[in-house]
Amino acid sequence: MKITYDREACQGHNRCYMLAPELFDTDDEGYAILLVDGEIPDELEEKARLAADNCPEFAIEIVEE
Amino acid sequence: MPDVPRPPVEDWATDFDHTHPDYAANAPEIWDDLRHRCPVAHTERFGGAWLPTKHEDVARIAKDTDNFTSQGVIVTDWRPDIPRPMGYAPPITSDPPFHAVARKFLLEFFSPKAIDGWETTARETCRELIAEIKASGVDEIDAATEYAQHIPVRVIADMLGLPREDGDKFRVWIHRILEEPGQNSIISEEDTLDYYLNAKVKERRENLGDDLISYLCQADIDGMALLDDHVRGTIGLLIIAGIDTTWSGIGSSIWHMAQHPDDRKRWVDDPDVRPFAIEEFLRFYAPVTMARLVAEDVEVGGCPMKTDDWTLLSFPAANRDPEAFEQADEFIIDRQRNRHSAFGLGIHRCVGSNLARMEMAVALEEWMDAFPDFELADPAAVTWSTGQVRGPRSMPIRVQVPATAISGTAVE
Numbered sequence A: 001m002k003i004t005y006d007r008e009a010c011q012g013h014n015r016c017y018m019l020a021p022e023l024f025d026t027d028d029e030g031y032a033i034l035l036v037d038g039e040i041p042d043e044l045e046e047k048a049r050l051a052a053d054n055c056p057e058f059a060i061e062i063v064e065e
Numbered sequence B: 001m002p003d004v005p006r007p008p009v010e011d012w013a014t015d016f017d018h019t020h021p022d023y024a025a026n027a028p029e030i031w032d033d034l035r036h037r038c039p040v041a042h043t044e045r046f047g048g049a050w051l052p053t054k055h056e057d058v059a060r061i062a063k064d065t066d067n068f069t070s071q072g073v074i075v076t077d078w079r080p081d082i083p084r085p086m087g088y089a090p091p092i093t094s095d096p097p098f099h100a101v102a103r104k105f106l107l108e109f110f111s112p113k114a115i116d117g118w119e120t121t122a123r124e125t126c127r128e129l130i131a132e133i134k135a136s137g138v139d140e141i142d143a144a145t146e147y148a149q150h151i152p153v154r155v156i157a158d159m160l161g162l163p164r165e166d167g168d169k170f171r172v173w174i175h176r177i178l179e180e181p182g183q184n185s186i187i188s189e190e191d192t193l194d195y196y197l198n199a200k201v202k203e204r205r206e207n208l209g210d211d212l213i214s215y216l217c218q219a220d221i222d223g224m225a226l227l228d229d230h231v232r233g234t235i236g237l238l239i240i241a242g243i244d245t246t247w248s249g250i251g252s253s254i255w256h257m258a259q260h261p262d263d264r265k266r267w268v269d270d271p272d273v274r275p276f277a278i279e280e281f282l283r284f285y286a287p288v289t290m291a292r293l294v295a296e297d298v299e300v301g302g303c304p305m306k307t308d309d310w311t312l313l314s315f316p317a318a319n320r321d322p323e324a325f326e327q328a329d330e331f332i333i334d335r336q337r338n339r340h341s342a343f344g345l346g347i348h349r350c351v352g353s354n355l356a357r358m359e360m361a362v363a364l365e366e367w368m369d370a371f372p373d374f375e376l377a378d379p380a381a382v383t384w385s386t387g388q389v390r391g392p393r394s395m396p397i398r399v400q401v402p403a404t405a406i407s408g409t410a411v412e
């Protein structure tokens, strides 16, 4: 499983950072920073889905292979 | 309340009035009815206005800053006369490209990590308020006016470096602006938020501190200091946007908990559920409806919107849209998938969302710790605000309910 994050769509709601701090940090202005590049470790898959499904701006997408 | 009662609404699809007490009392039923037969309602009131009730339409308008302007965000009978792109209260009344400039000044102060630093202030405030309630020895209190109301006021006063005691004045001014816009003719100039803030900005320009007002006084755009109107507008916005909204969010949450012993038990027993509960409070009782003016003729959901019409951005209605949420009309305390838009969508996303969330969580934690069981003392005595910010304004609560009076909850 992979995750994509669209900085243009992100408006800094910070839902991802709250739900999956292992996967997302925030910058000084509160926009998300995706911490993983490539494969999501198995144990974080559910958190990745949670972050994607709670982003009000649809800025996060899960890519299942 | 307005001086003259609002004329009754004949049909919510063609003659809606979101400032009518019937709307405050029955909004979710009104949206459900409209979504079935006329998802974008219209009214001739306010010089022409629209009310979209579907998530899709609300999101579309919020993201379209070409056809819609934020020059006016509170619906009135007249149209605002402060010119684009800054507007009266930047950034909320600003359009691109100026909007991003005005918004950037605030973001660092309200990022999640910056807000962590204010949690202690919020928690101490809640504990002081609860200690006062307990010391008073009464078992019936107004949770809206004696608790929820004070929490956002104290934190924002500290952030701005303004005396906490001025909170009472803020609330009177906010009420006039949000609930009685345009009915202020008999008020003296000295008794306005603008007058108060002009004096504070002047004071601060001469004597800088380390608060947010001082920061804005020193900020610049391309080497030019911000205009006094800009600084005053932004500070006024933080006061107006931050107080009644969060007060409403905390109040509605307590109102819900007072009537749902199962949800109270879940909150107490399972701390992991709390962050989900806060988002569900925000979805289900979303306090804020915004507005836009139509800048260019445009069609939304098949409806022809004309330049200078108002359109409401009913985030609360979007949050109850069954096309966007499963079991949309049910409060599910641990709802896992919750893309609610209580803090707006698009470029105007609430700058204070991290602060508001933290205050709601802390206020609920402290309240539930102190009073795990409580109920509405008199459901009929609860009053709600009218207009674009919705929440309980008076809410008698009986705390320390005798153990025998509780049904449905296990009490040790």
Ligand code: HEM
Residues within 6 Å of the ligand: B062, B070, B073, B091, B092, B093, B103, B152, B156, B237, B238, B239, B241, B242, B243, B245, B246, B249, B286, B287, B288, B289, B290, B291, B313, B315, B341, B342, B343, B344, B345, B347, B348, B349, B350, B351, B352, B353, B355, B356, B357
């Ligand atoms: C539960 C509490 C709150 C709710 C539901 C809420 C809701 C909203 C909404 C829906 C918007 C979008 C406005 C639009 O699209 O035109 C907004 C904007 C804004 N809010 Fe909040 N708000 C809350 C608390 C706060 C607090 C505590 C502050 C700061 C002290 C704040 C400051 C702002 C500001 C500055 C904007 C304008 C952002 C911009 O235009 O870029 N809000 N709020």
Ligand code: SF4
Residues within 6 Å of the ligand: A009, A010, A011, A012, A013, A014, A015, A016, A017, A030, A031, A032, A054, A055, A056, A057, A058, A059, A060
């Ligand atoms: S939840 Fe979405 S909009 Fe919010 S910070 Fe994360 S990616 Fe950005």
